Amino acid sequence: MEMDIDNTCKTKGEEEKAKPIIVILVGAPGSGKSTFCEHVVRSSSRPWVRVCQDTINNGKSGTKVQCLMNAASALKEGKSVFIDRCNLDREQRVDFVKLGSPQLEVHAVVLDLAAKLCISRSVKRTGHEGNLQGGKAAAVVNRMLQKKELPKLSEGFSRITFCQNESDVQAALDTYIGLGSLDTLPHGYFGQKNPNAKVQVGIMKFLKKVEAPSNAGSSSSSIQDAAASQIIEEKNSCCGGKETASSLSHTAGEEVKRCQEPRVDSVNLNGSSSYGPILAFPSISTADFQFNNEKASDIIVEKVEEFMDKLGNSRLVLVDLTRGSKILSLVRAKAAQKNINPKKFFTFVGDITRLYSEGGLRCTVIANAANWRLKPGGGGVNAAIFNAAGPGLEVATKEQAKSLVPGSAVVVPLPSTSPLCSREGVTHVIHVLGPNMNPHRPNCLDGDYVKGCQILQKAYTSLFEGFISVAMSQAKSFQGSYEEIKSEPSRSQDHSGDDPRNYSSTGDQKIKRDGVHEHDISKKCKGSQNEVGTSINSFRAGKVNAENDKLDASMSKAWGSWAQALYHIAMQPERHRDSLIEISDDIVVLNDLYPKAQKHLLVLTRCDGLDRLADVRAEHLQLLKKMHTVGIKWAEKFLDEDASLVFRLGYHSVPSMRQLHLHLISQDFNSKHLKNKKHWNSFTTAFFRDSVDVIEEISNQGKATLKDNESLLSMELRCHRCRSAHPNIPRLKSHISNCRSPFPTALLQNGRLVPAPSKTSNP
DNA sequence: GTTCTAGAAC
DNA sequence: GTTCTAGAAC
Secondary structure, three states, rough: OOOOOOOOOOOOOHHOOOOOEEEEEEOOOOOOOHHHHHHHHHHHOOOEEEEEOOEEEEEOOOOOHHHHHHHHHHHOOOOEEEEOOOOOHHHHHHHOOOOEEEEEEEEEEEEEEHHHHHHHHHOOOOOOOOOOOOOHHHHHHHHHHHOOOOOOHHHHHEEEEEEHHHHHHHHHHHHHOOOOOOOOOOOEEEEEOOOOOOOOOOHHHHHHOOOOOOOOOOOOOOOHHHHHHHHHHHHHHHHHHHHHHHOOOOOHHHHHHHHHEEEEEEEEHHHHHOOOEEEEEEEOOOOOOOHHHHHHHHHHHHHHHHHHOOOOEEEEEEEEEEOHHHHHHHHHHHHOOOOOOOOOEEEEOOOOOOOHHHHHHOOOOEEOOOOOOOOOOHHHHHHHHHHHOOOOHHHHHHHHOOOOOOEEEEEEEOOOOOHHHHHHHHEEEEEEEEOOOOOOOEOOOOHHHHHHHHHHHHHHHHHHHHHHHHHHHHHHHHHHHHHHHHHHHOOOOOOOOOOOOHHHHOOOOOOOOOOOOOOOOOHHHHHHHOOOOOHHHHHOHHHHHHHHHHHHHHHHOOOHHHHHHHHHHHHHHHHHHHEEEEEOOOOOEOOOOOOOOOEEEEEEEEOOOOOOOOOHHHHHHHHHHHHHHHHHHHHHHHHHHHHOEEEEEEEEEOOOOOOOOOEEEEEEOOOOOOOHHHHHHHHHHOOOHHHHHHHHHHHHHHOOOOOOHHHHOOEEEEOOOOOEEEOOOHHHHHHHHHOOOOOHHHHHHHOOOEOOOOOOOOO
């Protein structure tokens, strides 16, 4: 059997069969219905008939019955029809909707323009057939709009386009003008949310998340683009048309309020973040001092766990310059095992001296893996931090301590003139000296890991205690700053001396204290209490916190115990032999435990530390290609057994399960395990990254594009073939079980979809 | 990722 | 009353 997945390959029965459309225009007098029809009738290649009640009686106004009869006969001739009358309430529309049939689509185009505009047009017009002129016009338009009932899909429409401004109208015009005899348009609501929230809860939720309102109007118009851009249209029109909507009706007014909520939400989102200062620290002793990674990672996680409760709203981030760093992946895995709160402790790949400017991560305190002399130079982190901080750091360090013993740390306030402060927002550097296992460096422990571990534990304790002492003062200031943001977004400039934001004026003031922190002398951590006011420029703006929260979600996610299953399989496939259908050196293949379609496999990499798409870089290109090839091989095997299947291969932008895995999923989505919106949207929206696209992005840009998970996963439910919207999962499932529309054009390109090979004419 | 369930939607 | 969703717990 040959699959019908291409517009150009219709089966015999469907061939060349035009499907007429009846478009019911909805709009007050003066809204531009007649103009709309005239434009389309004049310019479209499809045969259109305009049925206008105002002129149907030999140029004079007629009756609804006459309109119905004229429309029916035009449709019978295979022509498409515009119903040009106000059709403002359901009762007025119902008989026209009844003209529809399986061979006939019923659309509505709602010209929901500002009442003022309709009235002024009606008043001005002289030649309009409706003869609604002069002063009466305002009263009539107003009265009609009182009764307005926006059309719903449930009335029997397959497509409803809302136009709330001129650019919406133009877009709708372009769409219908460009609609050839054999073309069809995607189903669903376009240009505005469903006027009755009961029908599509998903859309309302989705629209609530829309960010800045835009008055640009919808620009999408081409038929090809229509499906892909409908979400954009909905976003734009929801908020873009608010003025006209509110002036038109009560219902519309209510929707406008909802559209404005996202602004409030975004403020809350920023403000509600209760996180304070962040300490970025490198792994101590594991580089130049050659401390064992396994042991070091145990100690890091153990110490982080110990300090979790003492951190308050502060956070810790372990930083390493290299992706795929052994220490990072060990720490990540161990922290996840211990269920350490990933919002409070996470790992980050980047240059510790450029965390904000290059990584978008604001860390007010950074740790330095120092040498015992507290001197610049050497290599690694120490050299990098002294270089980046400029000479001020050396001076400031000298004021605090002359040297360090292994296991201790010293807190150094960074002069505001330091580029690390001005560019990165760093207020303090904490030098830490760990144990040395390198015979070419001073104080080598000569393999004595008992002592080494003790010293490393001390070093982290000293570091974290030092940080907490700084954080306490910063958090205080941050709290003030946060309150301010919450209560008064447009802050005044007049602030007193203890305002945390006056960093440059107070930041240089030295706080005399014994800055050396040692494990068993925690009382020495009190000194920086005086430092209120030295930090904070990094916590002024809620935006920064929002950015960090975003980072948390995408970069530092710790995997719950339930999310480790694939990782365990990848690491020890022999233990899971029963559930695997293919094992090789670098890949295993298994059936998804909860398949979301008739066929649903996972192609899993065995590479340790490659947890998700965000971790994938150019060096993984060959692996990705191999995974793709293996996926294709299985698809072909299944297609051999059942040629009616169609497959898609891809990755979830943000997976729930750890260990990079490629989904191979048949597009029937016929599965009892497909139960909710997240399931559906994770395979049918841009959240699903096609394997071919990922491979292309990695080879061109070295990394994959991830699509925003939250809004995509909570999007309204749309058929993956015809893009029609459905109110809930059962209704969607019932639709997709019957929908045979061709897949969207984008999916048909570049091998994103894998159908059975089409039969050739060869015997 | 799933399961469970309160409560919203119908 | 039943159906369905969404959030918490695991």
